[in-house]
Amino acid sequence: MLMLKLLVIPGFLLLISLAGKRWGPSVAGWLSGLPVVVGPILFFLAIEQGQVFAAQSATAALSAMFAMIAFCVTYAQVAQRAGWPWALTISLLVWASVAVVLSLIPPSLVFSVIAAATALLAAPYLFPSVQPIVAGPAPKSDKLLLRMIAGALLTLAVTLLASTVGERWSGLLAVFPVLGSVMAVFSQQTRGPAFTAALLRATATGMYSFAAFCLVLALVLPRWGWLGFVLAVGVSLAMLLITKRLAVRPGHQGAKSKEDIA
Secondary structure, three states: OHHHHHHHHHHHHHHHHHHHHHHOHHHHHHHOOOOOOHHHHHHHHHHHHOHHHHHHHHHHHHHOHHHHHHHHHHHHHHHOOOOHHHHHHHHHHHHHHHHHHHHHOOOOHHHHHHHHHHHHHHHHHOOOOOOOOOOOOOOOOOOHHHHHHHHHHHHHHHHHHHHHHHHHHHHHHOOOOHHHHHHHHHHHHHHOHHHHHHHHHHHHHHHHHHHHHHHHHHHHHHHHOOHHHHHHHHHHHHHHHHOHHHHOOOOOOOOOOOOOOO
């Protein structure tokens, strides 16, 4: 089980990174909306803490989309005016503040759906307007190893802490922006704020897929058991295809492999 935790999420992150290196920030951001982190974490929680616990964590993770999109919007906005240390610090503080508020609200699937829908619908209007991305020289290193290690550590931390912090914080921590932080920082360092904003905007759009996964899992896991994960993955992939045209826009794809991401 430990080896699965150390390999599954880093493997997913590697695939997303390679896709982004080939097709650019919009594709990478769009694909990062897949539940590549929260999915395995909820799966491990279901094995170790039970399916009801995992379903309740999925409900919390759905509401945590509000915090995740707040992180993306904040980073994109601050990055237009300041360097990555300030952008990362402020956006993580915003994520933490929103997560704490969410943890204090009584758990409710209805509330989680409203919170996620509000964030998803508002997101397109909150990102900065940026100039079209232009191709540039590929960075020497995309820090794939750093991203993979971060994903593995998050999986270990959340699953180990689950019995202590409970299903509410397990779900919230599963949506901690590990992938988003690494991608955003390295993108800003190597491609600049406009590239970073395009990446994070696409990430927010791709998170419709994430929301669909968490919602289906919260609804069906207690009744259907492990089949619920199969259904949740299927619905998530379908939603990803639906949102493709919104996330992957002409002029932002960098299809010549020059638009390498973090």
